[in-house]
Amino acid sequence: MRRSSPLRMAAAAIVAVGGLSLPQPATAAQTAPGERQAAFAEAAKAYNVPESVLLGVSYLESRWDANAGLPSNSAGYGPMHLTDAAALTTENHHVDGVEDPRGDDSRPLSAPEETPAPAEIPMSLRTLEKAAELTGASRDELRADPAANIRGGAALLADYQKRLGAPLSDDPGQWYGAVARYSGATEADAAKFFADEVYATIETGTERVTDDGQKVVLKAAPGLRKMDSWLNKLGLRRPVRDGVECPPTVSCEWIPAPYQALPDDDYGNHDKSNRPVNQQIEYIVIHDMEGYFGPSVNLVQDPARPASWHYSLRSVDGHIAQHVKTKDVAWQAGNWYVNAKSIGLEHEGFLRTGGAWYTEAMYRTSAKLVRYLAKRYGVPLDRAHIIGHDNVPGTIASTVRGMHEDPGPFWDWAHYFQLLGHPLHGTGGPTTESVMILPDYDKNQPYYYGCDKDNPEAACLPHGSASIWLRTEPREDAPLVKDVGKHPTGDSLYSVYDHSARAVTGQRYAVADRQGDWTAIWYLGQKAWFHNPASQPTAVPSKGLVVTPKPGLASVPVYGRAYPEAEAYPAGVPYQTISPLQYTFPAGQRYTVGLTAVGEYYRAVTLDPSQHTVVRGNLKYYQIQFGHRVMFVKADDVVVSAT
Template identity: 75%
Template sequence: MRRALAIAAVAILPLVNTTGARAAAEPDDRQAAFAAAAEEFKVPQSVLLGVSYLESRWDAHAGQPSNDAGFGPMHLTDAAAYTGSNHHDEGTEDPRGDESRPSAVPEQQAAPVEIPASLRTMEKAAQLTGESHERLRTDPAANIRGGAALLADYQKALGAPLSDEPGDWYGAVARYSGAEESEAAKFFADEVFATIEQGEQRVTDDGHRVTLDPVPGLGKVEKWLEKLGLRPPRRDGVECPPTISCEWIPAGYAELPNNNYGNHDLSNRPHNQKVDYIVIHDMEGYFRPSIGLVENPANRASWHYSLRSTDGHIAQHLKTKDVGWQAGNWYINAKSIGLEHEGFLAEGSTWYTEAMYRTSAKLVRYLAFRHGVPLDRAHIIGHDNVPGTLPTTVRGMHEDPGPFWDWAHYFKLLGKPLHPFGGPKAGSVMIRPDFATNKPYFYGCDRKNPEAACPPLPAGTVWLRTEPREDAPLIKDIGKHPTGESLYSVYDHSARASTGQRFAVAERQGDWTAIWYLGQKAWFHNPAAAPTAIPSMGLVVTPKPGLATVPVYGRAYPEQEAYPEGIPYQAVTPLQYTFSAGEKYTLSGTAATEYYRAVTFDASGHTVVRGKTKYLQIQFGHRVMFVKADDVRVTLAW
């Protein structure tokens, strides 16, 4: 299990795969595989390429599973071969993250749900092609054959012709989404056809150049979609942009025995509190059972939106005015919106579908605009970037969505690509390795052999070391591993910096750059010929003159004097980390000094306590943290 991996004291050699993908694109083997499969099963090549792009961007992912057990360029799913659970089951993190009302309600598991056909497409592909599951997982050409066979089978089942006209395949493409909702199937098909119209080209993760030539003026025969007989979604005033498929499936909210209630808190945001963060999660469970968890008020976790992997369909569970129990930090929960992205495997998932990336980015952009959330990595954060609330909670905080989430691609889809700012000697940098070619060493991808090395896989992180050399030890995280070393596990971010995060430069030596990280000088490989970071000038904080060290905090709670009578003071407790004179950390902005008192089912007594202490948010390690403005001096990172 992931939890065991994260705390196991195993000795792993510091091996690193730094060569990345092949330096130059190979001949068009992948292109030829698409052409051959299209010809064999009488599917227009543009349709096959368009569907594959929406699923995988034509990547093979070294035969590793996606977040809902999908494999290869056509994302053939084999969920029946795996077991999984929701990540809220694991570890010691309390999703609510508020010791003034700790979760005392036993968590009830959702009833088992039959694995839907959308997560078992490999079985049908094997029947249609005669290929084994192993080949469909690991051989990209076989996988493409399987996807083509499925499309042709869907087309025949509709009574539609095996036509050369892409528009005649609109219904089969919609069915390939696996959606049960008419709107979701339509939006998936529309995304595929928009991709075909505009064309695409890229080099895959294993070095194959693939091109989809644009097909302008593409028509769509929508009558075939109507024949699928899919159900309409329940809208109920969902807060989603009109360009994505979204339905309302409400979270449970009820009074429970012993003065308990679940599974979220009513609020009135943004009128009483501004939303400052959008938190990206990975369910580590598949879509329908995870929704079952959030529908049950006896469960101690909730979130605002769930996103399905195969087609990007979204279910909204909470109004954005209300507070979900999702991030393990009550301060962040009270000021954030949580998005859970479908994940089938309890361990070992290594990539996410393009369909889910696209709808997630459209939703986040919409929410960020509505609530004034900055589109940067200090406010669009992963669950793994949320700090612990107290020294005792740091170790148990979750680590999703993990190193294989492509933040650079995500921010490009958000319309805010991660660009450099400043010259080569800038005093601060943004981590931004080339995702396709950055393939660092990890272990933990194989559920049957969790200590085995992962195959070389694209990742958006860099390892941080104590010295500027490949065999130097990883830096330590005293909160995550109080008595041990950082791990090379995919589930341990103790010594990793992630794409989009900004850090102050401490030193440079040749191809190596050192940043200030968790009170240490942390080195990462950053050669000029293949940089893993870009200049990113901005403001930094450093201890005020005369202060040897400065405490850091996991929340920006008010001072004791701010609390009115009847509301218990929430102690302002530093975390176990400090930073010293001479160290610098990038400034993300001011943090509202607030505590949302909400410990009752009846929301009439809920109160926001506001203080006068000024806090600043900084990028202190892999997680964001806070310092008091009176403790630091703000300067430009020269």
């Protein structure tokens, strides 16, 4: 369904937002400031759990947010992330997607017809029913009422402590085993990581204002002594770490993707290489699975599935499985040029499930892994190199429409870069001619529809978002800008799946105009306006390089890959046509530069890696932030300047 405005809505209470009437679906009751803190204190006292332990566990699960009663990407509810198997879905974009994950038109792929059987639901995804049994609260209360949810979490911790034979002590250090069990992990390393992160949070202390305006404080407890001997009593398995490429501070195991011959001279499901000797690794690509950890790991172990990725990350506890060596090329980004130069991380979860949220545990392990990989391979920690799957361009014009949209508008890029140790921030002053998109995630709650698969026309519940809408004029009811690649004959959509008219946190754009509280940027060959008031800015000044067409050129082509010129190809390696995308970069417009590239093509069409070839040319490109996705222009077509 296509719409040009959010005025056609499901029946709901109406509230005024930016001059438009938008629906406000029913949400959990609002609480007065300070009630969340009191709820932790009361639950801790009622179940004889140290308050610092309860606060620390909740912080690592949800950062104390209520998320409007919505489930996380591992079916967890509320500040304590009580999991309810009834919230699980059966989708998976590795099965249902239209994008060719290999993204190499010299060797097109076809997916097998069989759909894998669903995996058995683990007990870690069924803690809400146990909390209901322990507290007497209904499942509805535990999902929607933060205070009831916190009591449920406290009751679970106390129950775990008793089952371990450990005392209900006032000493937080005595609760290490119960905290480790709360993770739901079946691996000893994953349980230990979770508990260590909880106790590190308790030691340093922290405070924040939650998504529903609750200020919560965890006072620092330096020098806390952890009784980690309780971990041995959990009887958890020891995963195989031999050969994994992970930092020692995360839980990681080796579950290899197969590299083997298939019928008809085919093979699956990745390519051997020798990176970074043969190809420089430029990107780390952030995906979500549009599915759950277990089924996705099963998929990557199937050689007939034409998809693979380097790492899978589990939401409930942050556990990591590595499938492909980083020296090898996984089939994950849908663009062969990007695949050949990237490492792909798949995160358990969904981009659309009612504003589904990602756990703090997974954000933290992901950030630790990315920091480790970035340092190892010299990948800059910025949004030109740490990209979402939704930022990867189509290879040629015909593939643009089928490219994926994950991790979507609910991935918190600002928080992620804080965890990476490179927080996003502005540079320059108010007249700087380029900006970085940087809204306040919790306060930025754009209208989306399409979160409910059973009612796809209904508005999504209000939720924090990293994305902002882009309009044709500086007013809230103006139409969205158009994307001729995604919608050749129609309008951009307010769908949670459609980023045709969205910019996202960390992306840099050249300023096209300013008018009052509105800023315009150059976007997909047009002027795109977004609301950027000084009282609550959605972008900050950001100095850097920009390109514009060379004098005398009316426009220049943009590309989805930086391939070499024809003369660079040796005998026996077919020339890969440098085919422009359907967009126009006219004279007078400017786009920010993310990196410089020299034309390169990795020829890999056989199981024998000795027959693979890296073709390098002299053709120079600039990667630019052209729309929501990055794209490339030839250096010979543009002039570079600084803002």
